[in-house]
Amino acid sequence: MWIPERTKKFTKQYKALHSDLQKKIDLAIIELSKSEKPTELGDYKPSIKAYAYVLDKSNRILYNVSFNENSIEFIRVGSHKQVYGKD
Numbered sequence: 001m002w003i004p005e006r007t008k009k010f011t012k013q014y015k016a017l018h019s020d021l022q023k024k025i026d027l028a029i030i031e032l033s034k035s036e037k038p039t040e041l042g043d044y045k046p047s048i049k050a051y052a053y054v055l056d057k058s059n060r061i062l063y064n065v066s067f068n069e070n071s072i073e074f075i076r077v078g079s080h081k082q083v084y085g086k087d
């Protein structure tokens with residue numbers, strides 16, 4: 001099992017989201033944490049050196065995996081613009 005770690009930015013964005021979306025995020029974090037290979041559940045984005053997990057049509061979770069520390073760092077969450085900084 002992977003250790004989930006949240007950045008301050010992730011936590012701030014998470015708190016600003018609707019409770020239904022927060023529930024989806026919580027389930028996604030559990031799924032990623034229990035996965036044998038969390039890198040396979042997201043698409044690697046080389047321009048930002050992170051993985052993107054698709055929650056629904058317009059929302060994403062941005063994360064990195066540290067194999068040395070057996071942890072997943074959750075970087076950003078929200079709409080495409082919130083996560084990537086562009087439309």
